[in-house]
Amino acid sequence: MKVSEVGEFGLIDILARMVEEAGIKGFDRHTGQGLLLGIGDDTSAWAAETGVQLATTDTLVQGVHFIPDVTSWQELGWKALAVNLSDIAAMGGEPWYALITLGLPSDTEVENIKELYRGMLEIARQYGVVIAGGDIVGSPVFFITLALIGGAQKGLDYPSNMLRRSAAMRGDLVAVTGYLGAAAGGLKMLQQGITFDLETTAYLKEAHLRPKPRIEAGKALLKAGISAAMDISDGLLADLSKLCQASAVAACIQADQVPVHPLLKAGFGEESLTLALSGGEDYELLFTGTEEVVERARGLIQEPVAVIGKIVEGKAGQVSVIDRSRKLIQPSKGGWDHFVA
Amino acid sequence: MKVSEVGEFGLIDILARMVEEAGIKGFDRHTGQGLLLGIGDDTSAWAAETGVQLATTDTLVQGVHFIPDVTSWQELGWKALAVNLSDIAAMGGEPWYALITLGLPSDTEVENIKELYRGMLEIARQYGVVIAGGDIVGSPVFFITLALIGGAQKGLDYPSNMLRRSAAMRGDLVAVTGYLGAAAGGLKMLQQGITFDLETTAYLKEAHLRPKPRIEAGKALLKAGISAAMDISDGLLADLSKLCQASAVAACIQADQVPVHPLLKAGFGEESLTLALSGGEDYELLFTGTEEVVERARGLIQEPVAVIGKIVEGKAGQVSVIDRSRKLIQPSKGGWDHFVA
Numbered sequence: 001m002k003v004s005e006v007g008e009f010g011l012i013d014i015l016a017r018m019v020e021e022a023g024i025k026g027f028d029r030h031t032g033q034g035l036l037l038g039i040g041d042d043t044s045a046w047a048a049e050t051g052v053q054l055a056t057t058d059t060l061v062q063g064v065h066f067i068p069d070v071t072s073w074q075e076l077g078w079k080a081l082a083v084n085l086s087d088i089a090a091m092g093g094e095p096w097y098a099l100i101t102l103g104l105p106s107d108t109e110v111e112n113i114k115e116l117y118r119g120m121l122e123i124a125r126q127y128g129v130v131i132a133g134g135d136i137v138g139s140p141v142f143f144i145t146l147a148l149i150g151g152a153q154k155g156l157d158y159p160s161n162m163l164r165r166s167a168a169m170r171g172d173l174v175a176v177t178g179y180l181g182a183a184a185g186g187l188k189m190l191q192q193g194i195t196f197d198l199e200t201t202a203y204l205k206e207a208h209l210r211p212k213p214r215i216e217a218g219k220a221l222l223k224a225g226i227s228a229a230m231d232i233s234d235g236l237l238a239d240l241s242k243l244c245q246a247s248a249v250a251a252c253i254q255a256d257q258v259p260v261h262p263l264l265k266a267g268f269g270e271e272s273l274t275l276a277l278s279g280g281e282d283y284e285l286l287f288t289g290t291e292e293v294v295e296r297a298r299g300l301i302q303e304p305v306a307v308i309g310k311i312v313e314g315k316a317g318q319v320s321v322i323d324r325s326r327k328l329i330q331p332s333k334g335g336w337d338h339f340v341a
Numbered sequence: 342m343k344v345s346e347v348g349e350f351g352l353i354d355i356l357a358r359m360v361e362e363a364g365i366k367g368f369d370r371h372t373g374q375g376l377l378l379g380i381g382d383d384t385s386a387w388a389a390e391t392g393v394q395l396a397t398t399d400t401l402v403q404g405v406h407f408i409p410d411v412t413s414w415q416e417l418g419w420k421a422l423a424v425n426l427s428d429i430a431a432m433g434g435e436p437w438y439a440l441i442t443l444g445l446p447s448d449t450e451v452e453n454i455k456e457l458y459r460g461m462l463e464i465a466r467q468y469g470v471v472i473a474g475g476d477i478v479g480s481p482v483f484f485i486t487l488a489l490i491g492g493a494q495k496g497l498d499y500p501s502n503m504l505r506r507s508a509a510m511r512g513d514l515v516a517v518t519g520y521l522g523a524a525a526g527g528l529k530m531l532q533q534g535i536t537f538d539l540e541t542t543a544y545l546k547e548a549h550l551r552p553k554p555r556i557e558a559g560k561a562l563l564k565a566g567i568s569a570a571m572d573i574s575d576g577l578l579a580d581l582s583k584l585c586q587a588s589a590v591a592a593c594i595q596a597d598q599v600p601v602h603p604l605l606k607a608g609f610g611e612e613s614l615t616l617a618l619s620g621g622e623d624y625e626l627l628f629t630g631t632e633e634v635v636e637r638a639r640g641l642i643q644e645p646v647a648v649i650g651k652i653v654e655g656k657a658g659q660v661s662v663i664d665r666s667r668k669l670i671q672p673s674k675g676g677w678d679h680f681v682a
Contacts, residue, residue: 001450001451001452002447002448002449002450002451003445003446003447003448003449003450003451003454004447004448005451006451008477008479011445011451011454011477012477014451014454014455015454015455015458018455018458018459018462019458019462019472022462022465022466035438035471035473037474038471038472038473038474039472039473039474039475043474044438044440044473044474046437046438046471046473048389048392051389053490055438055440055473055474055488055490056440056474057440057442057474057475057476057486057488058476059442059444059476059478059486060478061444061478061479061480061481063481064478064479064480064481065478096387097376097385097387097396099385099396099397099398099488101398101400101486103400103402103484104344104352105344106343106344106345107343107344107345108343108344109342109343109344110342110343110344110346110347110352110355111342113344113352113355113356114355114356114359117356117359117360118359121359121360121363124363125363130375130376130379130387131360131379131380132376132379132380132385132387132396133378133379133380133384133385133396133397133398134380134398135398135399135400135486136349136352136353137400137401137402137405137406138349138402138405139402139405139482139484140402140404140405140481140482141480141481141482143444143480143484145398145400145442145476145486147396147398147440147488149394149396149490
């Protein structure tokens with residue numbers, strides 16, 4: 001059987017089971033130390049002597065995750081760290097140290113790698129991350145792997161000290177920070193060479209190439225009492241389904257409540273809803289909680305917070321989308337429509 | 342300028358300077374926290390609230406670092422973790438948690454990846470490492486990146502709590518654990534299809550495919566009072582030169598003292614010295630110290646310890662090799678010879 005047949009998530013399941021069966025050391029109540037979260041959440045988490053540590057890793061491969069024509073080396077550097085920071089944000093944690101691995105074809109221009117580092121150092125400085133080391137290897141294709149180590153919120157005990165995918169409860173409201181779909185809109189614009197006015201172009205380009213990890217918002221969510229969250233990297237519906245799967249619940253989303261920025265709407269019209277529901281790489285935070293806790297979170301977060309639906313009973317991982325009249329809609333050629341009999 | 346023109350270490354220098362100039366947060370005496378070792382040693386190290394953490398990462402790329410004809414998937418899994426464990430060993434530290442990144446062509450056989458994990462889990466169990474998470478990405482070429490996080494020896498203050506490359510002193514003896522050259526001999530045997538008797542074949546194959554990271558030896562070195570060490574991954578001379586460079590000293594090695602296993606000698610004759618001096622991937626520990634401290638270390642370490650030379654005054658990073666009659670020798674076509682005028 002090929003990897004393409006089981007898919008990324010199928011393969012992760014197979015390997016996670018092997019790791020589990022091999023008898024991994026879990027958290028030990030007596031020593032107060034050990035693994036808290038293994039494979040399956042936004043980061044791994046373990047308890048050290050004082051405080052809980054978080055670790056995450058993400059890789060960008062040339063031709064798979066980025067195309068040099070669309071992404072400059074500096075933007076790539078920004079993004080490589082940003083996607084890892086977003087995983088720490090999704091735990092409500094604080095980023096500390098990064099290890100950078102570069103796979104380089106021998107004809108790579110040194111100046112390009114310096115540009116890459118300029119972008120990475122810019123965002124590292126903004127978020128207080130220290131580049132602590134790494135590895136450089138020869139490779140027929142360029143790739144960058146980043147491992148980021150951080151800490152969970154202090155002063156709280158596990159599990160209250162981190163946002164988890166598995167903590168959504170039936171009856172919770174579903175909410176998101178910021179606006180969705182702009183990163184996917186930006187990618188489409190850049191790839192297809194679509195031209196918009198200056199303001200729209202700048203907004204969409206920035207959304208795709210320089211995502212802003214929501215570290216402060218993640219910490220604020222924890223402070224407000226939110227338990228369940230993840231970052232939106234693969235698209236709202238795909239990621240909400242993963243959160244619901246991990247929590248053994250279902251969700252129902254109201255399409256007209258999904259936050260679409262006016263500039264995305266102006267640029268892409270009706271398609272903007274599809275981009276907001278299914279487009280990836282927005283790196284906003286998706287979270288659930290009671291009305292009271294979500295409202296408290298809204299008060300603590302700088303970005304706009306939109307309530308877009310509810311956690312409901314149903315098949316674990318199932319996400320349905322309804323329109324303003326509460327009728328189920330589904331993706332179709334032209335966008336999102338009512339089911340056609 | 343291409344990467345091939347500046348080389349791996351030239352590029353690392355360029356990037357390390359950029360990171361430094363960007364103003365990385367160093368160790369803060371007031372809080373007792375921050376980065377202790379950045380780019381340039383076997384691992385990074387930073388002080389957390391209690392205890393010092395170590396982090397390292399290494400990558401193996403198909404066709405560059407291994408060839409599937411020579412290395413089975415299970416052996417590759419063992420090796421991918423072993424090379425990272427060896428970096429922790431070279432600090433005298435303890436390994437804790439690993440993050441695994443796989444870059445996979447879509448036609449990769451799932452069974453191969455399961456074999457890879459079997460090998461990785463086998464060594465993880467032996468060394469008490471927890472596989473805490475990771476990432477799987479599409480890639481035109483297979484690669485595996487491992488990030489390993491561990492802790493420095495407890496009960497000692499920095500810098501006494503870790504073995505560093507920069508701590509060699511003029512007058513120190515130079516010593517190594519175990520035997521050298523067998524991993525390179527094993528690679529040559531496998532690649533060229535050389536046949537030996539069963540015992541030699543098994544020894545050389547094991548040396549190349551299943552290196553044993555010297556975690557216990559690393560801890561014992563620290564306990565004995567050794568300060569300067571690194572693991573031998575690129576070959577004795579290349580790595581000793583790096584250690585000398587970091588310590589701003591030179592070294593002189595006595596060729597006949599370099600430990601060559603009888604089976605390597607039996608298999609490769611005179612060439613075994615070349616393999617021992619220049620062959621990579623033995624993952625033994627190279628260290629320096631006063632005679633008293635080296636002898637104390639010998640008493641605490643399970644593996645044989647060989648004193649092979651001395652740290653001397655000279656150009657930083659320069660390593661010379663002498664024969665039994667204390668005459669300088671150098672690499673030549675047939676092995677190692679006296680300089681030819």
